[in-house]
Amino acid sequence: MADIGLQRVRLVSMNRRHFFGLALAARQTYAAEFADQKPLRVGLIGSGWYGKSDIFRLNQIAPIEIVSLCDVDKANLEIAAQWSEQKQPSKKRPRLYTDYRQMLKEKDLDIVEIATPDHWHALQMIAACEAGADIYVQKPISVDVIEGQAMLAAARKHGRVVQVGTQRRSTPHLIEARNEFIKSGKIGRVGLVEIYSYSRGRAAAPLPPATPIPEGMDFEFWTGPAPMHPYHRVRTANWRAFMEYGNGTLGDMGIHMLDMARWFLDLGWPKRISSTGGQLINKGGFSNIPDTQTATFEFDDLTIVWQHRNWGVPPDPKYPWAGTFYGENGTLKASVMGYDYIPAARDAQPIHKDVAYELEQYPEDKTEPRLEKHCAPAIRGHMKDLLANIASRGKPVADIEQGHISTACCILANMSLKLGRSFTWDAKASRIVGDDEANAMLRRPYRSPWQHP
Numbered sequence: 001m002a003d004i005g006l007q008r009v010r011l012v013s014m015n016r017r018h019f020f021g022l023a024l025a026a027r028q029t030y031a032a033e034f035a036d037q038k039p040l041r042v043g044l045i046g047s048g049w050y051g052k053s054d055i056f057r058l059n060q061i062a063p064i065e066i067v068s069l070c071d072v073d074k075a076n077l078e079i080a081a082q083w084s085e086q087k088q089p090s091k092k093r094p095r096l097y098t099d100y101r102q103m104l105k106e107k108d109l110d111i112v113e114i115a116t117p118d119h120w121h122a123l124q125m126i127a128a129c130e131a132g133a134d135i136y137v138q139k140p141i142s143v144d145v146i147e148g149q150a151m152l153a154a155a156r157k158h159g160r161v162v163q164v165g166t167q168r169r170s171t172p173h174l175i176e177a178r179n180e181f182i183k184s185g186k187i188g189r190v191g192l193v194e195i196y197s198y199s200r201g202r203a204a205a206p207l208p209p210a211t212p213i214p215e216g217m218d219f220e221f222w223t224g225p226a227p228m229h230p231y232h233r234v235r236t237a238n239w240r241a242f243m244e245y246g247n248g249t250l251g252d253m254g255i256h257m258l259d260m261a262r263w264f265l266d267l268g269w270p271k272r273i274s275s276t277g278g279q280l281i282n283k284g285g286f287s288n289i290p291d292t293q294t295a296t297f298e299f300d301d302l303t304i305v306w307q308h309r310n311w312g313v314p315p316d317p318k319y320p321w322a323g324t325f326y327g328e329n330g331t332l333k334a335s336v337m338g339y340d341y342i343p344a345a346r347d348a349q350p351i352h353k354d355v356a357y358e359l360e361q362y363p364e365d366k367t368e369p370r371l372e373k374h375c376a377p378a379i380r381g382h383m384k385d386l387l388a389n390i391a392s393r394g395k396p397v398a399d400i401e402q403g404h405i406s407t408a409c410c411i412l413a414n415m416s417l418k419l420g421r422s423f424t425w426d427a428k429a430s431r432i433v434g435d436d437e438a439n440a441m442l443r444r445p446y447r448s449p450w451q452h453p
Contacts, residue, residue: 030061033384034384037063041064042065042067042068043109043113044066044080045112045113046071047076048071049370053368054379057376058113062387067109068103071098072218072221073214073217073218073236077098081096098218098221104130104133107132111133114136114137117245118246120224121138121140122147122150122453123453125155125162129160135155135162135163136162136165136383137162139406143245143246143411145412146442147443147452151400151404154453155400161393162399163398164402166256167398173338174260177332177339178264187328188330189327190265191301192302192305193304194304194305194307194324195258195260196257196306198309198312200313201291204282206285207286211232219231227244240252241288243289246289249291249310250306250410253308254410255410257321260323261325262402262406264323264334265325268427269405270297271299271300272296272297273412274422275294278291278417279291281311292308293413294307297413316333318340337355359373382397382398412425415438419438419441
């Protein structure tokens with residue numbers, strides 16, 4: 001235990017040296033529309049990699065004060081505290097919490113970001129609504145459908161503005177593609193959308209022997225309402241590989257592309273959902289998520305088909321994670337890295353666009369550890385949209401209702417795979433038609449003493 005604790009202290013020290021050694025911009029430059037506003041008080045629940053990526057993009061565009069940080073891992077918490085001190089103009093150290101309930105009890109936050117593993121989102125988001133904060137919650141919003149319904153109800157009951165981290169809706173080149181080819185009608189009627197992720201995963205590996213829980217890590221609280229298992233670092237470091245804490249590759253990668261397709265085409269709920277697949281190649285390892293899956297979402301006069309393989313090579317190396325929209329007049333391929341429009345007319349010229357980075361405007365993007373530089377403009381756009389709607393009390397582009405629909409569709413597809421049959425979804429009743437067994441699965445069991453919302 002002492003050796004593990006020493007390693008974590010060294011990690012904190014190394015991150016401190018690395019970050020303090022980065023050159024800071026000579027002057028803080030905010031987005032013009034927010035530059036003169038009163039600083040908003042912000043709290044972060046889940047201060048790991050992506051939580052910091054999000055909150056520091058917010059810090060780039062508007063005056064904020066990072067007041068509170070929460071994490072069950074004190075090493076993560078300390079690193080995030082050091083970063084916050086250095087990045088925010090006040091240089092104040094945030095208050096630190098290991099229990100989000102104690103953080104929210106203060107009721108002094110304007111915005112709460114939730115960037116914990118998926119199995120925690122529902123309880124934390126509902127508590128933040130009750131504490132009077134507006135919210136940025138990472139996707140997928142929930143691990144079961146009833147959780148998502150409860151989150152939507154809480155946001156509406158308490159009048160909170162909630163932005164979901166499906167930031168494809170704020171990706172500059174995707175906004176352009178949507179307007180130029182879909183909304184303009186240039187592509188014609190779209191009858192089929194293929195969305196997909198072809199990422200070469202690691203070879204299946206058995207779960208390593210249980211190890212002591214690291215000093216400063218509250219694994220009991222980390223597990224929360226999920227089933228309790230012996231501690232292995234792989235569970236906390238690679239939690240997306242376990243269905244206990246998330247929704248598999250479809251709920252992680254697929255939700256982005258499904259949400260993008262729904263946004264492009266102004267789609268609500270599908271009428272029918274089906275899925276097939278399983279662990280077909282990477283068998284015998286610690287992961288229990290499907291390595292191969294096809295899911296079909298049927299709308300009126302339109303079908304969206306998802307496919308992922310966590311092995312092999314992608315059919316198109318330029319588009320390993322993307323969506324392809326098939327229209328009467330052309331085909332549009334769209335991803336986080338750019339888009340290609342291929343007209344059906346032989347004498348028309350294809351159109352290509354690459355992702356736009358903002359490295360000169362925001363030079364700190366060049367050196368921030370682990371930042372997905374191509375996603376930084378999209379996160380900033382998503383935060384700008386959140387702030388604008390906080391001011392107007394409107395619905396942001398990735399409002400909680402849209403996040404619920406996209407999340408629930410992925411959950412229902414996983415349920416279809418598990419039960420081996422397709423579902424007809426009644427959106428008004430929020431039920432699967434004529435399937436009591438499947439409807440019982442809309443609410444997952446919670447581990448005591450946590451209560452399902």
